[in-house]
Amino acid sequence: MTDVTRRLPEGGAIDRSRPLAFTFNGVTLTGYEGDTLASALLANGVDVVGRSFKYGRPRGIVGYGAEEPNAIVQVGEGSARTPNLRATRVELEDGMVATSAARGPGTAMGALARAFGRLLPAGFYYKTFIRPQGLWGFWEERLREAAGFGDVPDGADPDIYERRYGHADVLVVGAGPAGLAAALSASRAGARVFFADENSAFGGTLRWSSVATDSESAGEWCRHALAELADNPDVHLLNRATAFGLYDHNFVGILERCVGNAETPGKAPRQRLHQVRAKQVVLACGAIERPIVFAGNDLPGVMTASAVSGYTIHHAVAPGERLVLFTNNDSAYDTALTWHRIGREVTVVDVRPTADGAGPDAARAAGIDIRVGHVVQEAHGRRRVNGVQIAPVGGGKIERLDCDLVASSGGWNPLVHLSAQTGVRPQWSEVALAFLPGSPRDGVHHAGAINGHTSTSACMREGARVGNEAARLAGFDGPRDEPDLPDGDDGPCAPPEALFLVPHPRPSRESRQFVDMQLDVTVADIDLAAREGYRSVEHAKRYTALGFGTDQGKLGNVNGVAILARALGQGIDETGTTMFRPPYTPVTFGAVAGRDVGEFFDPARRTPMHEWHETHGAVWEDVGRWKRPRYYARGADERMDEAVRRECLAARGGVAMLDASTLGKIDVQGPDAAVFLDRVYSNGFRRLAVGRCRYGLMLREDGTILDDGVTVRVADNRYLLHTTTGNAEAVLSWLELWRQTEWPELNVHLTSVTDHWATAAVVGPKSRTVLRRVCTDIDLSPDAFRFMDYRAGHVAGVPARVYRISFSGELSFEVNVAAQHGPRVWEALIAAGDDFDITPYGTETMHVLRAEMGFIIVGQDTDGSMIPDDMGLAGLVRHGKPWGFLGDRSLSLPEHQRPDRPQLVGLTPLNPATVLPEGAQLVKEPRPKLPAKMQGHVTSSYLSAAMGHSFALAMVKGGRERIGETLYSPQADGSVIPAKVVPSVFLEPVVDANEGESQGAPQPLALAPLPAATAPAMLNLCGDGTHEFRRAASEALCLTLPGRPCTTARDTSIAIHWLAPDEWLIVAPPGEEAEIERRLREATSAPGAAITDVTGAYILLRLSGPQAREALASATPYDLHPRNFPPGRCVQTTLAKTQALIAAPNEDTFEVIVRRSYAHYAEAWLTDASS
Structure with a gap:
């Protein structure tokens, strides 16, 4: 760190009235509101922000955005510490504590790397440490010690995160000139627009561009366009929001950084994950500047030209005093002119033999020294650059230029990452000297610099055209008010010259020509990979670790491909490039979880x-x-x-x-209810009398036990079926599968109660x-x-x-x-x-x-392979039913007839105080020869207060024939527990009991009157959907049943929600359930109607107010926008981690109907989201 400030006296998008104190590596420094951590470090003269991974070389800030490879920091303290952030993307906050995450290799490996760096080429560990093989474990630990950046927090993350669902007709990624024009055009066409950009401010280069309309500058036009978008309720503006993944069906993940946003003060979420489903996606991601590789290019003080401009213009920071600008294209001259305007010295080294564009002409007019036909061969310095060595392109006199800042511009790399995530491979362009996106898939469009355009006005024209086209394809064909775009020629522009690497006259300097600065991948490493046969760019990448760092090669990969192509003697187009996978930049696990933590993790x-x-x-x-x-x-x-x-x-x-409320309960109604139950249960239910109950077994098709439970015949055509607690949902799905797909002719309806x-x-x-x-x-x-x-x-x-x-x-x-x-x-x-x-x-x-x-418990005493006879329940199998039953034929399989099948028996340990562990294995002898044959295992084991000793249930091979035999259970501690095989019934059931009951009628308990009902009455109505049924039900309800899917019929007292073509949910005033059921049963007396009171099953929550829709957007992926979900609509959908029916009685109110058992969860979740 130097003792001088590099802050300019004026300019920049910073608030000098709001100074912010922060610490970096334990040193207290000062910045301003509007600074990033990177700009504040530069302003305070901090040159070294970390060390490289392999060699531990000092590293300074190189870039301005997500491409930054060196300034990797961790921010915060204790559990709130976040590792591996780019200082260029961290907005400065008062009291911020930051440390370098990239501190170089660990102590042992760092010393080794510095002492023997030349002996540690690419892949050295494959060759050096693999023998003797016995030492690999030692070296593996040392290598892992040296790997990684930063420190993982060791406590629970104290920050809050949110997840929100979004829906768009057109999603525009990137808010530069092309993106802003696209969003404006699409919004004026009437489309719903999501507009996302990773920067804190929208507009990109428009904020300082020289193009203009007849009446206003580009900056003014940008402000007016953003104001128009902000005033449009169908436009969702997201700054500080990185689109990190483009998935199937235009599903886009966007990570919004909330902390530091003045609009979210207090205990705001740190990040918000937007999961957006778009009809059309416009990728206007822009491009990042590519540096040129030369010797010593990793020294602090060597940056990209656009980074120098960015810090100077936006943050009023001059990263040095004397600048040498090395370029192969005209765009770098904007940086030279910016540097000249702040009164600093600049020399331009242009590799091209002539520089005749508008930029060079303006630089000459300003008196800037331009060295055409020259290259920078090497940067000199130790902890910071202090000069460069330049030479003519064709050879000649070598000259030294003193400087403390070097900026290079080797052209622009379009950000094709999201496009490539769709499977579209980037294509090399010799005109743009860049990889451009391939032909996009349906629903995806490219606009602006991503297509290789360097002209601001050209980017805007293409953005407007693409935005219009995207809106048209999304279904908006109406008249459009075309935006009046800033125009004007950006000036004549000379073509760039291909230059990725400056060869050094001394080949040994290749080891100081860095391609990937974070992982110390050099030109020598890539050349070595080519010599050793790694011709595929994918193989060379993995062998050298090119692009394996936290920046994923955004700055160095294209140079690496070009250098590999040079080493292989082939073109870049032949070499190709690696593909890109999501995420574009790292995504915090907390953001993925959102609110689903703590009590909301598993409702x-x-x-x-x-x-x-x-x-x-x-x-x-x-x-x-x-x-x-x-x-x-x-x-x-x-x-x-x-x-x-x-x-x-x-x-x-x-x-x-x-x-026992948790037992699954399914209401089965219809003329064929008995037939249906006879087919799904192994025993019979057709002859069960009304008012009687029967225990039954439900089998899978292979004859194994699926579930058990008691079924009650409530009426002639109505049963109540009980399932085990854990199997309730599975059994209902199983029954619906057979009802709907295999036996659709049966007139039967199932309702979960x-x-x-x-x-x-x-x-x-x-x-x-x-x-x-x-x-x-x-x-x-x-x-x-x-x-x-x-x-x-x-x-x-x-x-x-x-x-x-x-x-x-x-x-x-x-x-x-x-x-x-x-x-x-x-x-x-x-x-x-x-x-x-x-x-x-x-x-x-x-x-x-x-x-x-x-008595057995399915899932504890059974394991998915048991048949009724195994459990002693053969008496519950009734063969010869007119229709058979599921699993009937499978019970005849030879496998199910084996005499040595495991059978349910009881066990009594010889020591009455010893409780056998559940799951314990059983063998014949106390010390059997290994491997021993297992005779069975313990399924349930307890100490009985009634019997005064321990007992167990077990599955034993041929168990019923082995009553009286002693088996042994070896334990993990070496002990053996002997147990006697006994029948599985230990106590006789009490069929009736009168003993000890008081004689005569007991005194009734004095009870408070039953309070009036307050919750709305709810009934589930099922029918055949015919006109006659619908007419009769509508007359009984005095309201027509809705016939269109996902709609609600409503009057002042009752609402009828469409659930399915043959099913509706009726919501009525409290206490009216019995009367409505009576009227419906009378009106729909024909067979086929099923009316079920579900008043107790559901809770109705009402959300109202302007933020109601936003709160629900955090919980449900369904599109609740008024266009898609106007009053009168309803939908059954996901609500956080449960399910709900959502209805819209009016524009500002939503009704959410959830299962009663989840009501506390849903209410707490929505309350938290609303707050």
């Missing part, structure tokens, strides 16, 4: 009684996405085994209660007595209410369905009420059982109780 489903469980000591277990109480701890000191023992004894000896029903299982000898206190309109006596019966009535004043089913083997009643009444009924049952010390129990106790009875 948990909650039962209606969740809050009660939480306040009564529940210790949670994740079951799928559900939060279920595993056990209830009484006091902070009660262990799980103690709590489970207490809960088990209550269930076996008194009364206990389980929240898992969220609608809150279920409380009252278990134990005292359960009948407890239930009688809150249920007075159902005869609960054993004769009137038998095992596997179903009755409808009221519990705690709430309409309820009560089932006499048991997963514990004890007397048990499952009480089902609409979810909105779940907490009331649960608390009423707890109060009714208070005299008997009613005990809530969790999943761990549930597992113990069911295992004591030998």
Whole structure:
């Protein structure tokens, strides 16, 4: 760092009234609002910003944008530290703490590199360290120690990130002359435009261009055009936003940098990821200046010409005093004139024999020294350049020019990265001396400098034309108000001369001619790769590591290709270039995650009684996405085994209660409901009586068990099917697959009602007595209410369905009420059982109780290969049904008939206190010969409070024939647990229980009146979609069913949302569900209608206000723009990590209908997004 300031006394787009203090490598420095970290470092005289990767050579700032290879920094401290940022892209903030990330190789490797640099050519580690082979591990650790930049934060990222979905008719990438003209033209055609640029200000070179209209300069035109775009509600302006990936179907990833944006003060997101789907994409990405390779070109103080101009014009920073400008084209003369205007010395070294364009003429007129037909052979200096060696092109007198700044311009590299990501290979142009994008795929357009144009006015004309064409292809053919573009000739421009490398008269200097400055790839390395047979540019790249750094070769790759072509004696077009993959620049993982962190990372489903469980000591277990109480701890000191023992004894000896709301529940309606169930279950349901329940097995086509559960026949053509908690969605999808694709002739409808029903299982000898206190309109006596019966009535004043089913083997009643009444009924049952010390129990106790009875859990005791007979459930297979059932024929396969198949048995360890680990393997002998043959494995294992000893369920080969045999379970610690094979049923079920019940009718519990309903009534309506059905339903509802997809019919009190051609969701005033169901059933009495009350299944959220659409754009990929989603539309779509139905009752309001179990998640997510 020098002790002089390089800040110019005036000019620049900085606010000198707002100084900003920051530290770099521990030194406190000062910049201004509007500075980047790079410009502030240059202004403070910081020459060395890091060291190179391989040789540890000092490195200074070279570029102005994303192409910068040297100024790699990490910003922030502690967990907020962000590594591998380009100082050229970091906007300065007050109090910023930055350090160099590129500090060169580690201690050991750094010393080696500096001492023996000449012995470390490309690929040296392949040749040097591979033998002796035993030492490779040592060298690998040293090489990995030397690799990488910066330090990864070791704590959680404290920053906030957002992800937002966007939709555009035309997406314009790049806000330079071509991009601005394209966006303006497309917007005037009526298209929705997304306009993104990675810089903090729009306009690019227009902000200082000399072209103009008749009435205003280019800068004024740029400001007016941006004001017009900003005033257009259908134009989305995104500055500081890098389009990093162009994917299939014009899906574009854009990363917006938010911190440092004056429009987002306070605790704003650090970054926002925009996922944009565009009908048409205009790539006006521009071009970056290519340096010329010469000896010593890596010294601090050697920059590109455009970078010198950028820092001088935008930040009022002169990176030196005396400039030598080395060029092969006219564009560099703008830099020379800029340098001359600030009163500094400049000498232009132009490789061309003559320099006759407008730029050189203006330079001569200004008195600037121009050396035509010369080249810079070498830059001199140690920690900063102090002079250059120049010579005539054809040889001659070598001359030294003293200077402290060298700028080179070897032409312009169009930014073809996004175009190449679509699979279009760039093509070399001898006219432009650059790789230009190939023919674009449909829906993608190129405009401006990306096509090789160097004239500002030509770029704008092409941008306007392409913007118009993109809007036309997006469907906007109306009259257009063509923009009045700045015009005028940029002046005559002489063609550039191809120059990528200046050969040095001393070949040994090739090792000081750097192509990739970050990774120390030199001309000598590329020549070596060519000599060693790496003729493919892809192979040479990997062998030399050219372009492998954080800049991905943006500055050096084209020079590298040209040097490789020279070494191979072929043209650049023959050599070709590497392809580009996303991302264009690095993307923070936090931005990809967005809000999906913390409580939003994996949304948990909650039962209606969740809050009660939480306040009564529940210790949670994740079951799928559900939060279920595993056990209830009484006091902070009660262990799980103690709590489970207490809960088990209550269930076996008194009364206990389980929240079983998470079980999957599917409402099956239709004339063919019985036939359908007979086909998907192995046992029969056609003859099941109304009001009865039946346990059934569902098999896959190969005969293995898919799921199990109890099905209730609610009415002649209506069943309620229960599934396991984790299989609910899979089973519904499985059933819909068969209903829709294999048996479309069946008149049957399926509706998920898992969220609608809150279920409380009252278990134990005292359960009948407890239930009688809150249920007075159902005869609960054993004769009137038998095992596997179903009755409808009221519990705690709430309409309820009560089932006499048991997963514990004890007397048990499952009480089902609409979810909105779940907490009331649960608390009423707890109060009714208070005299008997009613005990809530969790999943761990549930597992113990069911295992004591030998009841299986699909997915725990089965593993996807088990058939019914393996589990002792052959009695649930009914062959000979008129239609068969899924898996019927497969049960006859020889594989399923083997006598040694694993079968479910019980195990009792010989030591009654020893609990076998679940998953433990079983063998015949305590110390078998290895490899030992496995006899089976443990599937469930517990300590039984009722039996007073441990027990287990296991799958054992031929297990039912081995009752009484002792098997052994070797453990990881070397011990062996012996266990006796016993039947899988350990306790006999209690079919009925009267013992200990009080005589006479129990005193009813005093209950508060049922409060008035506040949530809207909701019903799911399914039908055959015929005119007669639609007419009848419309008359019953006094509102016509919507027939167009994704539309809503609405009046002042009711809304009907279209879900499918034969399905609708009715939303009505609170408390009207029963009346509407009655009217619909009367009106649609013909077979085929299915009406299901789902009031308890869903929650309706309303978002209103000007930001409602923006909040939803963070959560759903669906296009909610008024053009696509006007009032009267509805859609079923993704909402963050769940699903929802979104409707638009009016322009400023959205209704979001989500499953009740996800309501807390959706509400919290949208609240967070809105804030």
